[in-house]
Amino acid sequence: MSIAATTARQVTLATGKSKDKTPVSLAFLIALWFSMFFGVLVLLALIVNTAIDGSTRFDSELLTNYASIVRPESSGFRAGILGSLWLMVFTALLAVPLGISAALYLEEFADPTTRWNRFVEVNLQNLAAVPAIVYGLLAVAIMALLGFQNAGIVLGGALALALLILPVIIITTREAVRAVPREIRQGSLALGATVWQTTWRQTLPSAIPGIATGTILGLSRAIGEAAPLVVVGLAGSVLFDPEGVMSRITALPMQIYSLTSNSREELQQAASAAIIVLLVMVLGLNALAIFIRNKFQRSW
Amino acid sequence: MSTSATAGPTGPSSGTGLSAAVDLSPKSRPGERVITVVLQLSAYASIAITFGIIAALIQPVTEFFSEVPFGDFFAFDGTYAVLPLVTATLMVTLIALLVAVPLGLGAALYLSEYASRRARKILKPTVELLAGVPSVVYGFFALTFVTPTLLQEILALDVGFTNALAAGLVLGVMIIPTIASLAEDAFSAVPQAMRQGSLAMGANRMQTSLRVVFPAALSGVAAAVVLGMSRAIGETMIVTLAAGALKQFSLDPRDGMQTMTGFMATTAGGENPVGSVAYNNLFAVGMLLFVITLVLNLVSISFVRRFRQVY
Amino acid sequence: MASATSADTFPNMSSLGEAHVDNERRLPAKPVNPVMETRDLNVFYGDFHAVHDVNLSYGRHEITAMIGPSGCGKSTVLRCLNRMNDLVPGARVDGEVLYHGQDIYEKRVDPIAVRTQIGMVFQKPNPFPKSIYDNIAYGPRVTGMKVDNMDDLVEEALNGAALWDEVKDKLKQSAYGLSGGQQQRLCIARTIATKPDVILMDEPCSALDPIATARVEDLMLTLRNEYTIIVVTHNMQQAARVSDRTAFFTARPDETTGNRTGLLVEYDLTSTIFSAPGDKRTEDYISGRFG
């Protein structure tokens, strides 16, 4: 009996690593690999396919011309690109200060009792998962309250996108702030600094990389989003540059969306090329966020 | 007796004369007060958004139901019937989950059980990139590649120009990171000791992953699936483009069918005057969508809390 | 109950007198005109009664050590002395903490003002992620101290903490580049830069090696001339080496709940505590027999 057990153990030891090399476990590992890389392969297929479709239109007119149905071969996305940039700036202006202020209050000032915290936590997590299109409805209602008949302007679009990314900014800012060690705060408070001085001079500067990462990721989500913009009534195409917050605009994803209903070959190609432009913007922001995270984030 | 414990030879300590020199009275810090109030208002405003959404929806929704009876809304037929939209949403979501659940969980298992720390540092953001791609881009891809090339040409399926299958498949790819990320958190939260116990008993890594780690993280897996479902239900542009704008009740994924979000996007983009019944219909569907996703989100959050509590 | 406790706490009261004056420093048996004093101090964390009826006085220009087994509430008492306990959620303080006769827990007292008078050095060195210079200048800046020349103040504080010679060429470099012992002395320098009256130290050397510890101890003895120092330590030799007076705490389990509540056992001149402790528990603890 005991001899058998010993032998069995020796066998197991002898085979050691190769336990993971049975056909079944290898198949399992391959399945996991497949799961891991399937999405990436789809993304590659998407990019390659779109780039090929749009390859005829990688010219400067794509960026500098307005949309044109009369001359589809030189139709461009100037209005959409400018619109998206304007939206990004105003979304950031609305959402970033508000989000950071809210996060700082919740982390550094608010009542720390578990019940209140749990309420806040659940609330924010839910808001982060509310469908984007619902924020469009909320933005329409707020614009109406503010007295705007037409919400399809810079302000309306930026409001919808700001509402959309606000929970993301709050959540990531809270995480970044929480990662700053307690000892730093205590050191500051013990010197006679106030809570706000401690927050402003110690916690916030240390949390900046994390906040920047979260904010940029939020903004990259915002400029790719079309659903809330459809709801606030952003145009699919305009033939002028944005001039101010009250200016009617379109956005790059809106322009792409509106082109899908048009089956003209040239316009499909233009849409493909525009998608590459949008992907460069969005993935570029993603890369920037990851770069900041890896380069500046301090591990305490 | 009890007071003499701290009393010095010259009597109570308070007689030092120095006390007047030390000013401990509160300083007024008006700037600080203002800042605190501003921060507080920001926080409350942000949290109030949940209630803001409900408030924004309530007025058009009540107006809608004052003109359209409940029964006409929760019906399969008729101008204002919502149930075909709901079944279409469920159909697309189901297809998406069939794609995203196995792939998302597989990726999560790989990341937490097999990948080295360095590999994880690269692979995680790569997978998360999938969620960063704008949904209009996915929609365009479904419409111009998945349906005509993949489904019609390569697989020779008899699908329509718009169909639930293409929308569901692409939507599934989009929510892989949602599921993978939350599930990986759950897998990683399983204590190392449980793995070592299993490995010590002679199980290999596959057996450990499937029989120890996976069951131990079950509530986290549930949270991930439910959150993925909520995301799929709320996603708009893919389904608007790829599943089509035809409101119909169908159980055939090869058909085009309009989902709730697809309906909202189409209606909002249309020419309905503000305040008209058709326009308010948008808010009624929006309210239903909000309630459904709210419930799913709360379920997911409570599952997450459960696995955070256990370990 | 109250009289029982005080008898418990000061069993050798009756023998107080000239015999207990410290040979070296010639200190009176009890602090005269103490800088700080706690009266019937009780601290609760939620429902948990952490510290029971602590009566202590801290003498001017003296080093008072607080010793005792882990969890007996030393840090808790220390944190009460500059209202750092305010920052602990659920913490509640009963009784009085007098600073120059003024109860710092009184309603009209500003905790910020208290902390500028009563500085604190922590167990783990916690320099700010800033330059050495900015670490020192931070306190004066935030408290709005009137400073004629910040450079002079920084030099003075670093000199006061016996760190100037080591860092004078790298004031603009990050404080994180310093060794653990240097970081801790930087934290002390940072504290004295705001010109406090009292310095609280919670196990300031427990994260340091013996050489760094010796330097900090020397520093404490120098600082005693200008400041009043209250130090929590687990190191009995340290208490014996640096402190003028020693308070010994222990934790007593509650009969009903089993919660361990901290209380003061004995307070006396350090020489007395270490040569002729009046309480069996002190003796056991000091001689290494944990009780």
Ligand SMILES: Nc1ncnc2c1ncn2[C@@H]1O[C@H](COP(=O)(O)OP(=O)(O)OP(=O)(O)O)[C@@H](O)[C@H]1O
């Ligand atoms: N923030 C807190 N919340 C709840 N309980 C606490 C907190 N801080 C301390 N306690 C409890 O109060 C008691 C006294 O803790 P304290 O840290 O004052 O002990 P200590 O004597 O400093 O111990 P040590 O020598 O280990 O530092 C302990 O039982 C501890 O668990």
Ligand SMILES: [Mg+2]
């Ligand atoms: Mg302690």
